[in-house]
Amino acid sequence: FSIESVCPQDGVCTIEVLTNKSLLVKTDDFGSTYFQMTDNEETSVIHYQYNRAVEEGLQDGQHREEVLFEINNTTTELKLSNNDLQSTKMLFGRHCFCKGQAGYFNVENGSLILQKKNDVITFELDFKIYKVPQLFEKVKASVK
Numbered sequence: 001f002s003i004e005s006v007c008p009q010d011g012v013c014t015i016e017v018l019t020n021k022s023l024l025v026k027t028d029d030f031g032s033t034y035f036q037m038t039d040n041e042e043t044s045v046i047h048y049q050y051n052r053a054v055e056e057g058l059q060d061g062q063h064r065e066e067v068l069f070e071i072n073n074t075t076t077e078l079k080l081s082n083n084d085l086q087s088t089k090m091l092f093g094r095h096c097f098c099k100g101q102a103g104y105f106n107v108e109n110g111s112l113i114l115q116k117k118n119d120v121i122t123f124e125l126d127f128k129i130y131k132v133p134q135l136f137e138k139v140k141a142s143v144k
Contacts, residue, residue, distance in 0.1 A: 003048075005140040011052040011063075015141050017121060018045040023070045023089040025106075033104040035068070035091060043070050046121065048139050063096040065135055067107070067125065071114065078114040078123075085112055085127070092129050101132045110137075120144050 007013035022040035027033055037045065045068055052063040069090040071078065080087065090107040110127025122142040128134075 001141065001143040003139075003141045005136070005138050008050060008052070008135045011050050013048070013050045013136075015046070015048045015139075015143050017143050018047060020073070021045045021070075023068060023091070025089050025091065033091065033106065035089075035104065041073075043072055045070050046123070046143065048125075048141065050136060063098075063135075064093070065095070066093040067091070067127070067139060068093070069107075069112070071116075071121075075114070076116050078112060081111040083108050085110060088112070090127075092127070092134065094129075094132050094134065103132075105129050105131055 001015045003013055003015055020039060020041050022038045022043045023045055024036045024038050025033065026035065047066065047068050049064065049066040054062050069088040071088060085107050091104045092107050093104045094102050096102055107127050110125065112123060112125050114121065114123040120142055125139040126137065128137055
């Protein structure tokens with residue numbers, strides 16, 4: 001894989017394609033969003049993740065942010081914006097010791113341009129979540 005966008009300096013960014021997987025997005029009894037990964041031969045999930053480096057022995061210092069979205073395995077090109085991003089079930093996850101500002105959130109503001117050629121997926125994502133702070137708003141990457 002290659003990540004061209006800037007990763008926050010104090011951590012590591014990774015990207016992967018989970019082939020033949022699908023996102024099953026759900027809401028719990030408290031109104032919080034979560035997902036389950038299921039097998040599906042027709043779709044794959046792209047998962048971009050940032051993990052903050054944590055000092056050894058420091059409790060509650062972990063911080064992780066991620067974006068997940070699903071594409072059809074036959075897709076060769078996508079251009080989506082704002083509410084249309086939900087056709088990919090796109091989620092932003094923020095996981096930290098930050099009460100009331102962690103969890104999964106539907107991505108409904110931004111744009112995604114994606115191309116798939118010779119099994120290599122290249123995409124640019126620019127998005128904004130207004131419910132919680134985010135450490136990254138742009139992802140530009142290629143992954144096989």
